[in-house]
Amino acid sequence: MATGGKVAIITGGNAGIGLTVAQRLLTEHPELTLCLACRSKPRAEAARDVLLLSHPKASISIVLVDTSNIKSVYQAAKQLKQMYNHVDYLYLNAGIMKVVGVNWDYFWKNLFSSKFIHMFTTGDGLLKEKEEITEEGLETVFATNVFGHFVLIKELEDILGQNGCPTQLIWTSSSNAVETHFDIDNIQHRNKEGGHYSSSKYSTDVLSIALNIQFNNKGIYSHVTCPGLVMTNLTFGILPSWFWNLILPIFWLLRIFVPTMNYDTYNGSEALVWLSKQQPESLDARCKYVSHCNFWGTRYVHQHKLKIEDKTADNLYQQLVQLEQTFNHK
Numbered sequence: 001m002a003t004g005g006k007v008a009i010i011t012g013g014n015a016g017i018g019l020t021v022a023q024r025l026l027t028e029h030p031e032l033t034l035c036l037a038c039r040s041k042p043r044a045e046a047a048r049d050v051l052l053l054s055h056p057k058a059s060i061s062i063v064l065v066d067t068s069n070i071k072s073v074y075q076a077a078k079q080l081k082q083m084y085n086h087v088d089y090l091y092l093n094a095g096i097m098k099v100v101g102v103n104w105d106y107f108w109k110n111l112f113s114s115k116f117i118h119m120f121t122t123g124d125g126l127l128k129e130k131e132e133i134t135e136e137g138l139e140t141v142f143a144t145n146v147f148g149h150f151v152l153i154k155e156l157e158d159i160l161g162q163n164g165c166p167t168q169l170i171w172t173s174s175s176n177a178v179e180t181h182f183d184i185d186n187i188q189h190r191n192k193e194g195g196h197y198s199s200s201k202y203s204t205d206v207l208s209i210a211l212n213i214q215f216n217n218k219g220i221y222s223h224v225t226c227p228g229l230v231m232t233n234l235t236f237g238i239l240p241s242w243f244w245n246l247i248l249p250i251f252w253l254l255r256i257f258v259p260t261m262n263y264d265t266y267n268g269s270e271a272l273v274w275l276s277k278q279q280p281e282s283l284d285a286r287c288k289y290v291s292h293c294n295f296w297g298t299r300y301v302h303q304h305k306l307k308i309e310d311k312t313a314d315n316l317y318q319q320l321v322q323l324e325q326t327f328n329h330k
């Protein structure tokens with residue numbers, strides 16, 4: 001398929017899964033114009049240098065954005081609108097998890113139980129998290145993973161789905177997005193013991209459905225992906241890298257039962273890159289696209305149907321619009 005002149009923006013494109021998506025997109029779409037939307041200039045420049053080593057002729061720009069800071073998102077959106085008159089792929093990938101420890105008691109208790117596969121696929125119940133509030137008064141994980149991205153999309157609306165050229169919004173969600181941690185009456189997940197990351201990723205799944213309802217008629221399509229368990233700075237924040245390296249053989253064995261044990265960012269980015277090669281209109285907007293890798297190392301994309309009601313999606317969307325208005329007025 002001819003891909004001349006396509007534009008891709010990747011939030012958090014300087015590291016981990018985002019950087020590998022950047023690398024793979026440049027290979028898949030040779031004429032691609034790439035924008036790394038990152039919070040740190042030196043880290044973004046270092047990533048650009050790495051990408052230029054393998055793709056010396058690539059057009060790669062940098063826009064600074066801190067998705068947890070709404071003022072910064074407004075500034076970045078303004079800059080992006082000056083740079084591009086359309087966007088083909090907007091990867092909403094930047095994300096954090098505020099982990100303070102692993103619940104090992106829960107781990108050992110469920111290791112040989114029927115919860116085994118659910119535990120390794122979702123990580124549900126295994127992580128202890130802490131709550132933090134941004135200087136703008138938002139719960140940090142919600143602001144970074146969900147709200148900052150929502151504001152970015154809304155601000156870029158004028159250049160999305162333009163001139164008969166569809167825009168794909170591709171979210172890096174997670175299999176950790178479980179409904180039990182999501183409360184529609186507390187979308188920021190304030191004053192909770194844990195489950196902030198899970199709530200933010202479930203919100204992502206709900207929001208994606210809402211965006212399809214709102215914007216498909218304008219040529220804007222939203223899809224959620226799950227990269228599985230991948231070794232990045234995010235997972236090195238849970239357990240040290242030496243530990244993960246030590247248990248690498250266990251990952252291979254676990255893949256027999258849990259094909260989301262992707263380990264590396266190349267495997268983990270499979271669904272995110274695969275989506276860029278599909279006609280967005282032909283995709284199921286109510287599916288999560290999950291990167292799988294089997295025991296033999298074969299990568300493939302698994303489609304998982306989301307059970308989310310339109311009224312929940314609409315409710316979340318309206319709450320985000322209202323929250324955004326409180327910033328717009330400041």
Ligand SMILES: NC(=O)C1=CN([C@@H]2O[C@H](COP(=O)(O)OP(=O)(O)OC[C@H]3O[C@@H](n4cnc5c(N)ncnc54)[C@H](OP(=O)(O)O)[C@@H]3O)[C@@H](O)[C@H]2O)C=CC1
Pocket residue numbers: 011012013014015016017018037038039040043065066067068069093094095096144145172173174175226227228229230231232233234235
């Ligand atoms: N690793 C895994 O197993 C899984 C990861 N994911 C999701 O994948 C996505 C990418 O994470 P991953 O590659 O693993 O982790 P990394 O920590 O390697 O990458 C995260 C990226 O997000 C950026 N980022 C974090 N906070 C902000 C912010 N406030 N503003 C702008 N950029 C920010 C980071 O920038 P900086 O380098 O400056 O910190 C970095 O570029 C996340 O959404 C994560 O939730 C989902 C499922 C599994």
Ligand SMILES: CC(C)CCC[C@@H](C)[C@H]1CC[C@H]2C3=C(CC[C@]12C)[C@@]1(C)CCC(=O)[C@@H](C)[C@@H]1CC3
Pocket residue numbers: 102107119120121122123124126127173174175176228229235238239247250
């Ligand atoms: C495998 C080892 C012997 C023990 C590791 C236990 C846990 C620390 C991991 C087991 C499943 C993992 C997991 C995640 C984090 C680390 C575990 C809990 C995630 C929650 C990381 C972020 C995500 O988005 C999820 C998709 C991961 C799901 C699995």
